[in-house]
Amino acid sequence: MSKTLLLCDCLSSQTVDAAALSKATGMACAGCHTSLCTSQIDIAAKAIEAGDVVIACLQEAQRFAEVVEELEVDAPQFIDIRDRAGWTDDTAPTTPKMAALIADGMLPEPTYRSVDVVSEGTCLIIGAPDVALATAQSLVETLSVTVLLTPGADIVPTHEYDVMLGKLKQASGTIGQFEIKIDAFQQSLLGGRGTPGLTAPRDGALSHCDIILDLTGGTPLFPAPEKRDGYLRADPKSQPAVAKTIFAASQLVGTFEKPLYVRMEPTLCAHSRAEKPACSNCLNVCPTGAIFSVGEHVSIDPMICAGCGACAA
Ligand code: SF4
Ligand code: SF4
Structure with a gap:
């Protein structure tokens, strides 16, 4: 069952193009509301009760959590598009960024991996x-x-x-x-x-x-x-x-x-793809020396990697 997107323009303080976001994310959306956490809380409650809803507001997650508790249903997912895209001085259109934030929020949580x-x-x-x-x-x-x-x-x-x-x-x-x-x-x-x-x-x-x-x-x-x-x-x-x-x-x-922070993706690595030293950017930035060139490809020692993220920047 596809998810439903619940949008709110926070008392008209941001511009939210519901049709465009629905199209970009592939999620059903019945337009944009304006005060879901207060005067329109019944709309939110109905959507929460129906299930599989994504509320594009993180600010009032606690208010919606109270609704969840009253209804004894599963909690919805929250994605912040207001503070991260809607409220901006940038004059560029905000819809692409909102769509990207929603799409990002829908990605599965990365699996935590570790070894003893x-x-x-x-x-x-x-x-x-x-x-x-x-x-x-x-x-x-x-x-x-x-x-x-x-x-x-x-x-x-x-x-x-x-x-x-x-x-x-x-x-x-x-x-x-x-x-x-x-x-x-x-x-x-x-x-x-x-x-x-x-x-x-x-x-x-x-x-x-x-x-x-x-x-x-x-x-x-x-x-x-x-x-x-x-x-x-x-x-x-x-x-x-x-x-x-x-x-x-x-x-x-x-x-x-020991958390396993990184996963080598050879198809994204110019060195491994070319099967010869072609790029050494990640080797150069790794502070711990966890990344090294092994002939035709690059390898990462996950036991030494400290998870700083420099190689993924
Ligand atoms: S805080 Fe969230 S739910 Fe409340 S009005 Fe603003 S955007 Fe809507
Ligand atoms: S996350 Fe940091 S420590 Fe780990 S391999 Fe990348 S650059 Fe090196």
């Missing part, structure tokens, strides 16, 4: 030994901690958390699924007396963790670092900032909902 991300609390801490080791000590009760110190740093033997040496070469991923590559990697060998021994250094060691706590005070590991879930940074010279980050890290254990 699990963080088991494995946390990599990077930074200078004093602050990194003290931070590890604060988190051992809640997280499974590993500290990465730069090659040559002194290792204090402990069974409470892991300490390794190396240079963090590369990091990718997000909460629950970070991947890291470490050069000059050395693991401590606990046992015996005195300073623990170390494995022979090796490049390209790979590891995984759920959380990265960056206390280096240096360049962030990721673009738009504040948008990277599970990546926490603090200025190591600021005790309050470090304490705040320790608390934030301690909360990152469990299952989290």
Whole structure:
């Protein structure tokens, strides 16, 4: 059953072309009313009771909701054409914009999509030994901690958390699924007396963790670092900032909902359509680095996308 459009010109304060809107939207419309929320409320009530009605006024939705409650029927749909198109100083005809607003309002609600991300609390801490080791000590009760110190740093033997040496070469991923590559990697060998021994250094060691706590005070590991879930940074010279980050890290254990913000539509993408790099606009504007070129097409990592909308603008 097609919907009925209920129009009102708000005491003649806007021009509403009912016939044109009915034609443009394909919705039945019995002309334009002038005070649906007051003296013509009976007309509104009758239409609401008949069902499948769209009222082109959002301002008085509450008044119409009272009618719905009295009649015990389904609520109508509301679309604002008055404030968004009718009341304008623009001299251009308003009918096309009103028709577009109504058509837009009739589109199905986009489906909310999300996935669960699990963080088991494995946390990599990077930074200078004093602050990194003290931070590890604060988190051992809640997280499974590993500290990465730069090659040559002194290792204090402990069974409470892991300490390794190396240079963090590369990091990718997000909460629950970070991947890291470490050069000059050395693991401590606990046992015996005195300073623990170390494995022979090796490049390209790979590891995984759920959380990265960056206390280096240096360049962030990721673009738009504040948008990277599970990546926490603090200025190591600021005790309050470090304490705040320790608390934030301690909360990152469990299952989290990750909204899936974007959907790649290859037919709209010049790069994918041409099957070769032809346009890089969205790659250039994406602050998180979630969009990348994969040979003949463009791909988006939905786990990294922060939903800023820049690529869709
Ligand atoms: S507020 Fe809405 S229903 Fe009331 S007169 Fe204005 S347009 Fe009509
Ligand atoms: S919405 Fe687009 S631009 Fe923004 S983070 Fe996601 S992919 Fe990047």
